[in-house]
Each structure stands twice: as structure tokens, then as C-alpha cells.
Amino acid sequence: MAGTGKAHLRxxxxxxxxxxxxxxxxxxxxxxxxxxxxxxxxxxxxRGETLGVVGESGCGKSTTGRAIMQLPRPxxxxxxxxxxxxxxxxxxxxREARTRMQxxxxxxxxxxxxxxxxxxxxxxPLSIWKRGTAAEQRAKVDALLEEVGIDPLRAAESxxxxxxxxxxxxxxxxxxxxxxxxxxxxDEPVSALDVSVQAQVLNLLEDLKAKYGxxxxxxxxxxxxxxxxxxxxxxxxxxxxxxxxxxxxxYRAPAHHYTHVLLNSIPIPDPTLAxxxxxxxxxxxxxxxxxxxxxxxxxxxxxxDVCRSExxxxxxxxxxxxxxxxxxxxxxxxxPVSMGQLSGESMP
Amino acid sequence: MSIRIQAATxxxxxxxxxxEDVRTHFQTPRGLVRAVDGVSLTLERGKALGIVGESGxxxxxxxxxxxxxxxxxxxxxxxxxxFEGREISGLSRRAMRxxWGREMAxxxxxxxxxxxxxxxxxxxxxxxxxxxLDMSKALAWQTAERLMQDVxxxxxxxxxxxxxxEMSGGMRQRIMIAIAMACGPALLLADEPTTALDxxxxxxxxxxxxxxxxxxxxxxxxxxxxxxxxxxxxxxxxVMYGGKLVEMxxxxxxxxxxKMPYTEALLQSIxxxxxxxxxxxxxxxxxxxxxxxxxxxxxxxxxxxYVQERCIEEEPPLIPTVEDPRHTYACWYPVGSPEYVExxxxxxxxxxxxx
Numbered sequence: 001m002a003g004t005g006k007a008h009l010r011x012x013x014x015x016x017x018x019x020x021x022x023x024x025x026x027x028x029x030x031x032x033x034x035x036x037x038x039x040x041x042x043x044x045x046x047r048g049e050t051l052g053v054v055g056e057s058g059c060g061k062s063t064t065g066r067a068i069m070q071l072p073r074p075x076x077x078x079x080x081x082x083x084x085x086x087x088x089x090x091x092x093x094x095r096e097a098r099t100r101m102q103x104x105x106x107x108x109x110x111x112x113x114x115x116x117x118x119x120x121x122x123x124x125p126l127s128i129w130k131r132g133t134a135a136e137q138r139a140k141v142d143a144l145l146e147e148v149g150i151d152p153l154r155a156a157e158s159x160x161x162x163x164x165x166x167x168x169x170x171x172x173x174x175x176x177x178x179x180x181x182x183x184x185x186x187d188e189p190v191s192a193l194d195v196s197v198q199a200q201v202l203n204l205l206e207d208l209k210a211k212y213g214x215x216x217x218x219x220x221x222x223x224x225x226x227x228x229x230x231x232x233x234x235x236x237x238x239x240x241x242x243x244x245x246x247x248x249x250x251y252r253a254p255a256h257h258y259t260h261v262l263l264n265s266i267p268i269p270d271p272t273l274a275x276x277x278x279x280x281x282x283x284x285x286x287x288x289x290x291x292x293x294x295x296x297x298x299x300x301x302x303x304x305d306v307c308r309s310e311x312x313x314x315x316x317x318x319x320x321x322x323x324x325x326x327x328x329x330x331x332x333x334x335x336p337v338s339m340g341q342l343s344g345e346s347m348p
Numbered sequence: 349m350s351i352r353i354q355a356a357t358x359x360x361x362x363x364x365x366x367x368e369d370v371r372t373h374f375q376t377p378r379g380l381v382r383a384v385d386g387v388s389l390t391l392e393r394g395k396a397l398g399i400v401g402e403s404g405x406x407x408x409x410x411x412x413x414x415x416x417x418x419x420x421x422x423x424x425x426x427x428x429x430x431f432e433g434r435e436i437s438g439l440s441r442r443a444m445r446x447x448w449g450r451e452m453a454x455x456x457x458x459x460x461x462x463x464x465x466x467x468x469x470x471x472x473x474x475x476x477x478x479x480x481l482d483m484s485k486a487l488a489w490q491t492a493e494r495l496m497q498d499v500x501x502x503x504x505x506x507x508x509x510x511x512x513x514e515m516s517g518g519m520r521q522r523i524m525i526a527i528a529m530a531c532g533p534a535l536l537l538a539d540e541p542t543t544a545l546d547x548x549x550x551x552x553x554x555x556x557x558x559x560x561x562x563x564x565x566x567x568x569x570x571x572x573x574x575x576x577x578x579x580x581x582x583x584x585x586x587v588m589y590g591g592k593l594v595e596m597x598x599x600x601x602x603x604x605x606x607k608m609p610y611t612e613a614l615l616q617s618i619x620x621x622x623x624x625x626x627x628x629x630x631x632x633x634x635x636x637x638x639x640x641x642x643x644x645x646x647x648x649x650x651x652x653x654y655v656q657e658r659c660i661e662e663e664p665p666l667i668p669t670v671e672d673p674r675h676t677y678a679c680w681y682p683v684g685s686p687e688y689v690e691x692x693x694x695x696x697x698x699x700x701x702x703x
Contacts, residue, residue: 056546057517164635194402194573196632199617203629221547228619228627247625265551266621267576271599280548283516 004040005313008244008322014047016183016215017068022077024060024067028288036287037063039239040077047182050209050216052230052247054223054262058284059236061219065185068217069103070094081183099129102176106188108168109160112175118155118163119145122175129179144174148204166197170204177212185217190225202229223266227251232320235259238284238295241314245321255317255328258296294326302327362433364534364567365391365414370427370437372406372413379640383409385591386427388666393534396561396568398578398599400614401588404636407571410588411537413437414569415454416444432534449480453528457540459520463512469496469523470508476530495526499556518549522556529560536561539571554581575615579603584674587611590637590647593666597675607669607677609688610648646679654691656681 006020024038038060045051053061067074070086079086086097105111112121119141126137142152148170150163160168169189176184186205190198206229209216220226226233226247233250235243235258243256254260261280282299285291291298297307306326314324317331372384384406391397401407412418414429416439429437436447456462464472473495474488483491489508496504499522512520521541528536538557542550558581561568570582578585579599586596587608595608606612616630634651637643643650649659658680669675681687 056548166635194636195575195614196402196617197635199619199629199631202619203631206626206628222619223547224619224621227621227625228623228629230625251621261548263621265547267550267554267574267580268621269575269579269603269615269618271579271603273580281552283518283546283549 004042004240004311005315005324006042007314007316009042009044010046015044016047016049016082017043017045017217018078018080019043019064019068020078020080022064022067022079023075024063025075033288036239036290038067038074039290041236041239041241043234043241045183045215045217047215048213049232050218050230052226052233053217053219053236054221054226054233055236056221056262056284058238058287060239060287061221061236062187064236065103065187065217065219068185069098069101099125099179100181101183101185102179102181103185103187104169104172104176104189107192108165108172111172112160112168114160116159118150118158118160118171119152121160122155122171122178125175125179131179141174141178144177145171147208148174149200150174164197166193166201169193169201173201173204173208177208180212181214183215183217185219187219188221189218191220191222198225205229223251223262235262238290239287240295241324242296243321243323243325244314249318249321253321253330255321255323255330256325257300257302257327257329260329261299294324363390364393364432365569366428366430367414368428368430370410370413370429371425372409372418373424374419375422375424376640380424381639382591382642383639384413385639385642387588387591387593388427389586389593389596391535391567391569393567394561394565395584396558396570396582398582398585399569399571399588400573400575400578400585402573402614402636404590404639405588406591406639407573407588408539411454411539411569411571415452415537416441416447417454446480449476449531449533451533452535452537453531453533454537454539455521455524455528455541457543459517459524459544460512462524463520465512467511468508469510469512469515473508473523473527473530476527480531491530492526495530496523498529498560499523499526501526517545518552521545521549521553525553525556525560529564532564533566535567535569537569537571540573541570542577543572543574550577557581575618587614590642591639592647592678593676594648594679595675595677596666597672597677601672601675605669605671605675607675607682607684608648608679609652609654609683612683613653653695654681654688656687656691 020042021040022038023040026035026037028035041064053064055061068079073087081097081101089097122145123137123141145152145155150167150170190201193201208214218226218229230247233245233247234241235256237258243250243259251263254263280299285298293309294307294312297303312324312326314322317323317328367387367389370384370387374381374383387410399407399410425437428435431451470489470492473492477483477488477491493504493508496507501507501519501522542553545553554577557568570578572578582599585599585602586593589610595611613632617632619629632651637647645661646659646664649655652659664678664680666676666678
């Protein structure tokens with residue numbers, strides 16, 4: 001896995017965002033070494049689509065989200081948003097472009113200024129861009145706060161610490177929507193929340209997406225959460241994309257060994273299902289010295305010599321389903337029977 | 349000195365741990381926080397008990413109350429905690445030192461901050477052995493190496509001389525487990541041991557805990573927010589809400605026959621990998637209760653979709669189900685009761701009308 005390649009990019013349809021050969025590297029002190037956070041990935045998102053990006057810590061999923069926002073600018077590669085190349089934009093144009101693409105972060109409490117009133121936090125983008133009169137701005141902010149389930153009167157006089165984590169995430173969402181963006185990049189937006197609150201926020205994101213015609217990139221480590229909200233899912237490992245497929249298809253019939261392992265590692269809240277033995281040993285290698293060939297070969301049950309030397313490219317195995325693996329679990333033909341059970345069809 | 353032999357020579361009569369009406373309250377400027385408010389439970393030898401709850405449910409404070417790891421100031425403790433028949437809830441920190449390590453040990457959520465960054469791994473595993481079991485330095489380090497083998501750390505001889513920053517999160521949690529196991533405790537308390545870890549590593553650590561528990565006939569109290577984690581790795585589950593146990597049962601019984609609407613709602617609010625994408629999630633409205641001013645009746649009543657008059661006024665006791673005396677719940681109108689069914693039906697009709 002761990003492939004480059006662009007077989008999964010689409011030419012048809014209303015492509016809102018197209019990322020090609022994105023590379024992000026960070027220097028390691030003065031050692032001359034570098035962290036290969038993202039190593040040549042390509043992605044596209046259609047208008048109105050939700051793309052899920054899933055992977056373990058250190059796989060580069062957050063870095064990808066930030067590199068799309070040009071925070072910081074990627075080492076190389078192209079990011080085309082609404083038909084414009086972001087990587088070559090100057091500062092002013094980029095600032096303007098960011099009003100159309102917004103981000104929500106993992107820790108809702110620390111992403112809000114603790115010393116300001118909540119309503120002012122949500123209004124700030126409007127005042128910076130001088131959108132409308134003060135009264136219009138206030139009306140818009142209050143309507144949005146109402147929409148995300150925050151009492152505008154309370155927001156006018158309270159600071160973030162007076163709200164719970166779930167409420168702060170709602171406030172962050174309201175702030176991200178205030179400039180009418182088209183794209184929202186959500187970086188682990190629910191992983192700091194309790195499960196009962198997590199469900200509220202996920203439902204809210206779905207509602208807002210439908211109402212405002214938003215396009216989402218949803219980055220998370222929780223596979224069940226990603227499946228719930230996404231139309232299409234990209235699985236990342238050590239800075240590379242392993243597999244891209246429509247959400248239901250990916251979970252029903254994963255073709256990449258890593259996707260399969262990830263799905264099997266999820267603890268299922270049902271004791272009647274036999275506990276699957278640990279499907280994989282070890283932990284992801286360091287992104288400072290990633291393994292040659294397929295980056296997953298050190299932990300892959302199906303690895304052979306070719307995996308150690310040659311990097312697999314993303315290729316089509318079924319319509320809309322792409323995998324970067326020399327020995328995928330199944331090829332272009334039908335799925336072996338045993339896979340149904342492994343991939344979750346037998347779950348209630 | 350063999351660790352396994354020590355574990356096997358324990359007395360084996362009676363339950364290992366018995367809690368009776370345990371209350372842990374904290375004095376704060378806002379008022380008295382009733383973090384744990386009347387919890388009774390029994391843990392048998394060699395068994396694994398999962399304590400499930402959301403943040404603020406009191407699950408962590410419960411485990412710290414058992415371990416005796418509470419701030420000395422402003423803490424009010426009541427009730428009885430009996431360990432191997434001996435009352436330990438009133439013991440001083442000094443007296444608890446004899447209990448820690450040899451009798452019970454604890455591992456925490458964050459393996460990054462639980463280890464001393466300035467001490468070699470070997471010294472950290474050897475420390476409890478020297479302190480509690482009076483081992484010589486050489487023997488303690490030798491034992492440390494074997495413990496690292498037990499928790500499947502590759503090349504333990506070399507790793508002994510490394511520092512925590514040279515290890516990954518999963519490796520550090522393995523080290524924490526090795527330290528906790530070092531003196532052969534009868535009870536291991538694990539507070540969200542896998543929450544900070546990746547999903548593939550989480551599976552490895554949970555398997556390791558299960559294996560160590562069986563090998564050493566050790567009991568495990570697994571505190572977590574994740575119903576998926578407890579489903580596959582415990583014998584019994586207790587569900588906490590607002591400082592109280594609201595339902596408790598053997599794991600298969602609980603999942604097959606949930607009585608408390610909160611337990612049911614909690615399970616239903618988790619996105620399931622088997623559901624198609626964009627499945628609408630069931631939510632629990634509102635948020636957990638304020639433990640300074642908890643609701644008067646049932647603590648879940650302000651959020652419960654099946655709430656009746658009585659729930660608001662009167663607190664339900666923890667009572668056994670008709671089907672299974674080991675299954676207890678605290679609810680006036682449990683899942684399946686006529687009132688529950690009627691309310692559920694009414695809500696369904698209302699939703700249809702609204703649609």
C-alpha cells in the first residue's frame with residue numbers, strides 16, 4: 001500500500017477541491033533528517049460530498065487537512081480549490097480564499113478565545129471582512145447560534161469556559177459557517193466528546209451540510225464515525241493513501257490488508273460476537289525513516305519481496321473502488337465468501 | 349522469588365473486593381460535588397468488571413477511591429471498601445503503601461505522562477520490586493527483564509536501559525502494565541487504559557490485559573467510556589451515571605436485556621460499523637447532571653425520553669430483575685415495562701404526525 005497514483009481522481013462532476021501529489025515534510029531539528037508527514041497523496045472532493053479521511057496517529061491525516069488550508073504551505077504538490085491554485089496564491093488572495101474554506105478542530109475549548117464573549121467570537125470573521133452593518137451581523141450570528149443549539153442571549157454574555165465541550169464544538173461550528181464557506185475541513189471534531197454528545201454533533205453536521213449545501217472533509221481515527229458521515233472514504237497509513245472507496249463499499253469489502261486490520265481492531269459493543277484475535281503486531285514505523293516499497297509491508301500479513309522494493313500505485317479494482325496494494329485481498333472479480341464475515345456483514 | 353507463585357498462594361475464599369455505599373464528595377467553591385454517591389458492588393477473584401460511564405459519571409473517582417488516590421484536602425469519604433475481607437477505606441497513605449503494588453495496582457489513561465521521563469525503564473519496573481518485595485538491585489532488574497518479556501516488549505534486555513521518550517505510546521502502556529504486574533497484585537485497576545492509543549494498538553493492549561489476568565488469576569476493574577471495549581473483555585459490567593451505579597449485570601446479560609433507558613440510549617448513540625453510512629444517530633438530549641445540584645429523583649430523569657412523574661420525585665433503588673438476580677438496575681419504568689412501551693409508542697406516533 002502506501003501508494004501514490006491518481007487513478008481515483010475524477011474528471012466528471014463538479015470538483016470543488018483537487019489535491020495532487022501533496023507532499024509535506026518537516027525538518028527534524030538540525031539533523032538534516034525530515035519527517036515525511038505526507039508523501040505524495042492525491043484527493044478530490046465533489047461539491048456537496050463528504051470525504052472521510054481515516055487513519056492512525058501519525059498517518060498524516062491532520063497534516064493533509066492543514067496543508068489544504070495552506071497552514072503551513074505544503075512542501076510540494078498542487079491544491080486546486082474552486083478552480084484556483086492555492087499553492088501559488090499570495091497572502092491576500094489566500095486570506096480571501098480561506099473565507100470559503102473553514103476548519104473545525106479537535107479540542108473545542110482551546111480553539112475558542114477564553115477571554116472573549118462567545119457571540120463576539122462567532123461575529124469576529126464578519127467584522128474582519130466588514131460584511132453588513134452591525135445589526136445585520138448580529139442578526140446573522142444569533143440565527144446561526146440558534147441553529148447550532150446555543151442560546152444567543154447566553155452567548156452574548158458568556159465566555160467559552162461557561163459552556164461544555166459539546167457546546168463549545170457547536171460554537172466552533174457556528175463560527176466556521178458565519179462567512180458562508182463552501183468547504184469545511186473537520187479535524188477529529190467529535191473525538192474529545194462523550195458518545196451521547198458525539199451523536200448530537202454528528203447529526204448537527206449532517207443537518208447543516210444539507211441546509212447550506214456544504215462540502216465536508218471529515219478527518220478522524222474512529223472508523224464507525226467516519227463511515228456514518230462520509231460518502232467516500234480514504235484510508236491513510238504513514239503519509240500515503242492505501243484505499244479509496246464509497247463508504248459502504250469500503251466497510252463491506254475492504255481490499256487493502258491495512259483497512260481490513262483496522263476494521264477488525266474495532267471493539268464491537270456486542271459480546272455475542274467472537275472477539276477477533278489481534279490481527280496485527282507492532283506499531284506504525286517512524287515517518288522519519290519510512291520503510292521502502294509499500295510502507296505497510298513491515299506489518300502486512302501478505303507482504304512479499306515486491307512489497308519491500310516497489311511502491312504500489314492506486315488502481316481500480318471495482319468501479320469507484322481503488323487500492324494501492326500488490327496483493328489486494330481480492331482483485332477485480334467477486335469477493336471471496338469469507339471476506340463478508342471478516343468485513344462486518346455478519347454484524348447485527 | 350517467583351511472581352507467579354506469589355499470586356497463587358493467596359487465600360481464595362470470599363469475594364476479593366466489596367464496596368458498600370461508597371460515597372466520595374469534594375468540597376469546592378461551588379459547593380459539595382457528589383462525584384461518587386452511594387456505590388455498592390462486589391468483585392470476585394479472577395474476574396473482570398467493566399465500569400462504563402460518560403465524563404463526570406464518577407467512574408474515575410470510584411477507581412481512585414478504591415485505590416486510595418484522592419486529594420487529602422476537601423475530600424469527604426463514606427462507606428466501606430473491603431479488600432480480601434479487610435476494611436481499607438479509612439487507611440492512611442502510609443498504610444496504603446503496603447496495599448499498593450502487592451495487593452492492588454493501577455494503570456492510567458495517559459502512558460506519556462505516567463512514567464518518569466528521567467528514569468530508565470528498567471529502574472522504573474524495578475522500583476516497586478525493591479520497595480515492596482525487598483529485592484536486591486540485581487534480582488529486581490532481572491525480574492524487570494522477565495516482566496518486559498511477559499508484556500511482549502521486543503529485545504527487553506536493550507529496552508531496560510532506555511528512557512520513556514524512546515518508546516511509542518503502545519510500548520509505554522506495556523511498560524505501565526509491567527510495572528503494575530511487578531509485585532503480583534490480586535487486583536488491577538485500569539482507568540481508560542487504551543483511550544490514548546490507536547485502534548490497532550488498543551486491541552493488542554486489551555488482549556494483553558486479558559492474558560495477564562488469566563495467567564495470574566488476577567481481578568480487573570476496567571474503567572472506560574467505550575461500551576465496545578468492555579463488551580469483549582469483561583465478565584460483568586456496571587453502568588454509572590451521575591455518581592451512581594444505574595445498572596449492573598454479567599456482560600452477555602446486560603447486552604441482551606438492557607433495563608435502564610440510559611444504558612440503552614448510550615448504546616444506541618454509538619455509530620455502528622454495520623449500519624449504512626448516513627444512518628441517523630439516536631441522541632441523548634441534554635447533558636450529564638450537575639453533581640453539585642443533582643436532580644432530585646432519578647438522575648437521568650431530565651434527559652430520559654420515557655420519564656414519568658414518579659421519576660422526577662423519587663429516586664429509584666437498585667433492584668434485581670425477575671429473570672436474573674445478578675442483573676440489577678435503578679429505574680421505575682425499565683425498558684419493556686408497560687409505561688415504557690406506551691411512551692415509546694406515543695413518541696413514535698408523534699414523530700409520524702410531525703413528519
